Amino acid sequence: GAVVSQHPSRVICKSGTSVKIECRSLDFQATTMFWYRQFPKKSLMLMATSNEGSKATYEQGVEKDKFLINHASLTLSTLTVTSAHPEDSSFYICSARDQQRHTDTQYFGPGTRLTVL
Amino acid sequence: GESVGLHLPTLSVQEGDNSIINCAYSNSASDYFIWYKQESGKGPQFIIDIRSNMDKRQGQRVTVLLNKTVKHLSLQIAATQPGDSAVYFCAESYSGNTPLVFGKGTRLSVIA
Numbered sequence: 001g002a003v004v005s006q007h008p009s010r011v012i013c014k015s016g017t018s019v020k021i022e023c024r025s026l027d028f029q030a031t032t033m034f035w036y037r038q039f040p041k042k043s044l045m046l047m048a049t050s051n052e053g054s055k056a057t058y059e060q061g062v063e064k065d066k067f068l069i070n071h072a073s074l075t076l077s078t079l080t081v082t083s084a085h086p087e088d089s090s091f092y093i094c095s096a097r098d099q100q101r102h103t104d105t106q107y108f109g110p111g112t113r114l115t116v117l
Numbered sequence: 118g119e120s121v122g123l124h125l126p127t128l129s130v131q132e133g134d135n136s137i138i139n140c141a142y143s144n145s146a147s148d149y150f151i152w153y154k155q156e157s158g159k160g161p162q163f164i165i166d167i168r169s170n171m172d173k174r175q176g177q178r179v180t181v182l183l184n185k186t187v188k189h190l191s192l193q194i195a196a197t198q199p200g201d202s203a204v205y206f207c208a209e210s211y212s213g214n215t216p217l218v219f220g221k222g223t224r225l226s227v228i229a
Binding site: 113 | 125149151153158159160161162163166206208210212216217218219220221222
């Protein structure tokens with residue numbers, strides 16, 4: 001199956017700093033990637049849809065100036081949590097669709113655990 | 118048995134028994150459905166998918182059933198093993214590039 005990686009897998013930062021999370025599709029191209037947030041024992045909540053070469057589409061209630069998304073290539077999307085606060089601590093997961101296979105299946109990365117002190 | 122409380126619903130089954138995990142989806146226009154397995158601290162792992170023009174699809178030890186009339190999806194796992202213990206999510210989407218919408222999830226606990 002298609003492989004998606006995320007880096008870092010775990011990050012601890014001080015309040016007020018910014019954190020960048022990378023999402024890469026390793027063996028396929030992805031025009032569209034998705035960013036999710038997951039709280040403990042909860043389901044995945046879609047934050048935004050990342051489109052290669054254009055602006056991301058954010059879900060209602062997600063601050064685009066706080067969660068900056070850049071999709072500079074067909075294999076890389078980045079999520080930057082700016083001026084992080086303890087309430088931003090969460091599990092962030094990205095996913096991507098394999099455009100060449102013309103499938104609706106989304107393949108997920110392993111997730112990034114963010115802890116803001 | 119199955120229980121629903123403040124946390125994720127939990128289904129407990131004996132090793133070797135069959136498991137059935139249920140999901141009610143919300144959008145009658147959805148035409149693509151996926152089941153994912155998520156182990157603690159990891160990203161969701163694709164299990165099986167089905168399109169709305171089918172009502173059943175089988176994989177290795179897993180079967181997905183779709184009932185569009187009542188907007189219900191189920192995942193059947195045959196001969197459940199300890200390694201099947203995880204949280205299972207159903208997800209739905211409308212064809213095209215629309216994002217997946219996830220259900221609340223069910224925790225499967227396999228008793229050895």
